Structure formats: structure tokens, C-alpha cells
Amino acid sequence: MRVPVVHQQGRRRRARYARLLWNTAEVVVTLGVVLLLLVVHQLWWTNRQAKEAAERKVQALERQWEDEKEGEGEREGEREGETEGSGEPLARGSGSSSGSSSGSGFGTGTGGGLSGGGGRPRYDQAYAVLGIPRLGLRVPVAEGVGASGVLDKGYVGHYPDTAQPGRVGNFALAGHRNTHGEPFRYLDRLRRGDRVEVETRAAVYTYVVDRTLPRTSPGDGGTIRAIPRSTVRPAYGYTEPAHYLTLTTCTPQYTSTYRLVVWGKLRSVRPR
Template sequence: MRVPVVHQQGRRRRARYARLLWNSAEVVVTLGVVLLLLVAHQLWWTNRQAREGAERKVQALERQWEGEGEGDGDGESGGAPSVARSGSGGGAGSQSGSGERHTGSGTVTGTDSRPRWDQAYAVLGIPRLGLRVPVAEGVSKSGVLNKGYVGHYPGTAQPGRVGNFALAGHRNTHGEPFRYLDRLRRGDRVVVETRDAVYTYVVDRTLPRTSPGDGGTIRAIPRSTVKPAYGYTAPAHYLTLTTCTPQYTSKYRLVVWGKLRSVKPR
């Protein structure tokens, strides 16, 4: 009579394979959950935090300008550089009945001194986009852009001054204030409010795509060094808005240019 032989080694091998497969599946599921959490954090939580913080900053600036309070709770004075009044540094443009100074033929005076690094000192409003967001000095991610603010390029003009008031903002995550910048069209208004004045710019031209290193777009007389057909040739009161393109990448830059239309002292 033959005694059956039990192949224990084969069973143990199959058991090891099953455990390995199960452990691998657990790792894959865990990595997937972690990835989903990271995506949710970037696309939802950072936007929520940054937008709430930016809204509070806008409200704090407005309270300070109206004289209703002192400080905003985060150590920033929030005050904008003073507007140079007519008679100091050039004559004002034509005065309208509403107090607006137009840029037809006169020199419009504006903010001259510079705020502290990372200080929020102005509010950018774009009616077409339903946007009102703080403007801070500098374009650092941690100190400015990741707070949901728009950053002022150091070395470029301040609001209302001859030259180029150049700004940068995130298109995705961290408040993404410039997500729909590509929707702006010629003639759209862009309003910059400071402690002393309200500057109204009008969109004039758009550069849909250029390289991140195209520094010509933020020069005093902006003109692309990558696509020279885009830009200007004469001094004026310019506004430049820049952000990444396409969405969810930082491969290229989208640039929107505007010109100062009027200044209304507060």
C-alpha cells in the first residue's frame, strides 16, 4: 500500500506568493490614498486657506484706509506709499468733476517710495473676473504668492508712476488669483487701490505664451525678448499681469498688458 506524499514545499511557496501579492496591494492602495490626499491638499485646502487669508487682508487694508482701526493683526502696517501730489514731481493730468485725473496729455503722479518686503499695501480688482486680492511687495512664494496675494516685481514701477507696474500671481493652487487671466480682453478694467488713490488701468494687449525667462515683458517699456512683435516702444504708465500657462504647469508664461486710464485720489 502506497502512502500519499504531501507537497508541503509547494504549499509554502503559494502562501508566500499570496502574502507578497496582498502586501503589494496594500502598498499600492496606501500610496493611492496618500496621493489623493496630496492632490486634495494642493487643489482644495491651499486654495481655501489662501483665499480666506487674502480676503481678510483686503478687509484689513480697507479698514486702515478708512481710519477704522490700527494694524491688521499680523505685524504689517499695511499702509501704501504716499501718492505724490500735483506740484511735486510733475503736474497732474486733466482734472474731472469726480476728482479723477486722466492721463490724456499730463503726467499722472503716483506712489513713489517702496513698501517693505512682503508687505501687502494695495488691492488689485478685476471686475470681469470678480477678483479683489492684496498686492504685496516681492514675488516670493512663501512670503507672497502662496498666501493668495499678487506679488509686485521688485524694480518695476509703483502704481501711477511712469514705467511698468508689473505683477505676478498663481494660476493654480494657493488661492489661484490669476486662474482666469486668459479671459481678459482689450478694454477690460483693472483697478489698483492704495491708501491714497484708486488707479484704473485698461487692458490693451495680451501675450498668450512666452518663456519664463522673458524679462522684457516687465521692463519699463515692456516688449517680449522672445516674441518681439509683442510689446511697446514708448514710455507710458503700464500695467503687466503675469502667470503660468498652460494650467497646472509652469512651462510658459501668460502676459496681459494694460495702460493707466485715470487716477482718483481718496
């Protein structure tokens, strides 16, 4: 009669394999959860935070402009009262001339329409509001196109050394297409004739979409020159000086491989 032999070593080996398999499964599941949380953070949480912050900034700019205008009105009223009381004629010429100049925005300088009144805005300062009715978009415009200081806040960034709103040249802007507020997510939906409004403390500048460059390389600097014209696809662009608006973003969605460019021209200026 044979006595059955229990192979303890084989059992221990199988137990080690089972523990290894279980631990590997735990690591894989944990990594999957972490990656899922990162995706949720990027695609949902950053959007929510940036959109809310951008909306608050738009409201803050509007309040600031209204407060400044009310303060100017009160000071103007005080000056007029003092002048009338002294029996001297009212001095209106200089104030009227200044207001007309900043409201028209057709000069060659770079400071027209800034929230602080003249001069170039400091880096990352939000000083204007971009509105695109077709997209239901209303977002702050800040100086510079850095990620952390401007674009990741849900703002649209102004390319330094391009023209300011309403000025001769090219008022060029960049914005995220995905994540961090994604203000330009649906930029490809714009069509010729669509309105784009840029509101500053001084005026509202209305541009009209004129042309679209569906895809070009990220290094195509010609698209934001004073007379915009693609250096990669020269058939797209302009040859004459004018009051241009350029909107740029990444394409296709969820990549940064190429750039989508939308151009517009200034149609009207309305003082605020």
C-alpha cells in the same frame, strides 16, 4: 495501493507568494491614498486657506485706510480750530499740494500711493488691492514675487524695481494660476478694454487691458521693463513711455512651462 503524499513545501511556497502579493497590494493602496491626499491638499485645501487669508487681508487694508483717513481728518480739524482761535489765517497750501500730488500719481518717483505714505514698501508687505471686475477678483498686492512670502498666501506680487501704481513706467505683477488661491486662474479671459483697478491708501488707479501675449518663456524679462516688449517674441510690446500695467502668470494651467502676459494702460486716477 498508493498513499497520497502531501507536499508541504509547495503549500508554504504558495502561502509566501500570497502574503507577498497581499503586502504589495497594501503598499500600492497606501501610496495611492497618500498621493490622493496630496492632490486634495494642493488643489483644494491650499486654495481655501489662501483665498480666505487674502480676503481677510483686503478687509484689513480697507479698515486701516479708513482709520488713517479718519485720524487725519480729526487732526486737521484740531489744527484748524487752533488756528482760527488764534486769529491767524489758515495754512492750507502745503496740505492741498501734497494731496494733489499723491492723488494724481503721474510723477516719476516710486513711492506714490503706498499705504505707509512715501517710500518703497518692505518685502512681502501688502499695500494695495487689485480688482478685476470681469474675473470677480479682489486680492491684495504685496511687494516681491517670492513663493512663500507672497504668492503662496494668495496675494499678487509686485516685481521689485518696476514702477508703483500710477507712475510712469511699468507696474508689473505676478500671481499663481493654480493652487494657493490661484488669483490669476482665468487671466486668459481678459479682453481688450476690460478694466483693472489698483486701489491704494491714496487713490484708485484704473487701467484698461490693451494687449495680450498668450505664451512666452519664463525668462522673458522684456515683458516687465519700463517700456514692456517681449525679447522672445518682439512683435508683442510697446515702443513709447507710458503708464503701463503688466499681469503675468504660468501657462498652460497646472504647469510652469510658459508665461501668459496681459498688458494695460492707465486711464484714470480717482482720489480715495
